[in-house]
């Protein structure tokens with residue numbers, strides 16, 4: 001008997017195999033592939049440069065003379081270049097985007113699954129004006145029109161194109177300590193409408209693009225007040241409330257049960273790994289820290305995806321271990337709060353097609369390890385975590401910067417780790433968290449606003 005776990009693994013492998021045509025497919029799609037190879041291939045999918053990226057994406061079929069064929073339950077589009085895509089009738093009917101099936105304003109599916117069934121038949125079918133037109137044998141007859149571009153993107157048998165472009169997945173720029181020479185930065189003026197007028201929305205898009213590409217971005221020239229900082233953050237997205245509050249401002253006074261509220265040094269970490277959905281952005285502003293008489297308090301930034309990449313290069317099996325073994329985290333130091341996600345995740349978390357999407361690295365908040373692990377896996381995890389830690393704390397990875405009042409830092413907390421040096425003196429900080437989905441949504445909406453490609457009807461809902 002096949003275990004559910006095996007089925008899940010097989011379908012994951014099939015998905016990976018399916019989506020990436022080209023070189024990656026040969027690496028990842030082979031079910032006999034060693035975990036080490038799978039790990040590095042997986043990583044290659046997240047940060048490849050544009051040239052590598054282009055190789056991974058199959059070319060769009062040439063629409064010279066597409067043809068159709070049919071069975072009772074399927075439609076086959078022959079693209080005219082030797083390739084063809086087979087669609088189940090149910091799939092096509094379900095994805096109809098006529099105004100009675102898909103609300104043209106809210107872009108939501110209006111049709112229930114009731115009328116979608118395996119006995120769906122087609123009355124007539126034709127290719128005209130770069131679209132597939134179907135008249136269904138329903139009562140009353142129903143008409144569907146599918147642009148061929150949509151069918152290429154949606155093709156699943158076989159997959160022809162990946163969906164990166166539709167999902168605004170652009171390549172990430174991994175970095176080490178040399179980022180110090182030219183860190184991603186925007187100015188306060190460029191994102192505030194009071195200063196820049198209508199172009200400020202474009203400014204926010206550029207800001208979010210830097211956060212997306214590098215996993216962090218400075219904003220310079222910010223007025224040194226909590227009010228101005230909060231206003232700046234709200235330009236990007238709304239603030240996420242947690243047990244620390246929403247927008248926060250504090251001096252090191254241990255007012256909360258967390259080391260962040262002390263004046264001790266903190267190694268590089270991601271925040272809130274103990275949430276099912278860890279904070280998406282960590283944003284902070286040092287409002288004042290007179291030095292002298294104060295000392296220290298430098299900010300540390302480390303790109304966890306760069307560290308993961310290095311781990312994969314040096315020891316692919318360690319990468320695989322950090323990607324597979326689930327590590328529990330907790331926050332229990334505040335009265336009335338006992339946070340621990342019901343589903344623990346590995347340090348390196350990948351999406352359904354094997355792209356690295358999230359790193360959780362926080363030694364302080366780690367729970368008791370080992371539930372469901374074998375004794376060997378305990379040893380493997382420590383070895384892998386030590387390698388991650390060694391690279392994370394290396395000269396090549398660490399970017400130290402002394403932030404002065406007027407500079408806000410925005411950090412993608414799913415990717416870039418932060419820390420700080422111990423300090424003395426009076427240090428006042430303020431900042432907030434933003435949800436991961438919220439800033440990504442704002443970025444995508446702005447990208448769409450300032451590009452004019454495609455119709456919302458067919459470009460949304462991927």
Ligand SMILES: [Fe+2]
Pocket residue numbers: 260269270271418
């Ligand atoms: Fe932190």
Ligand SMILES: [Zn+2]
Pocket residue numbers: 096097098099100101102142143144
């Ligand atoms: Zn319809």
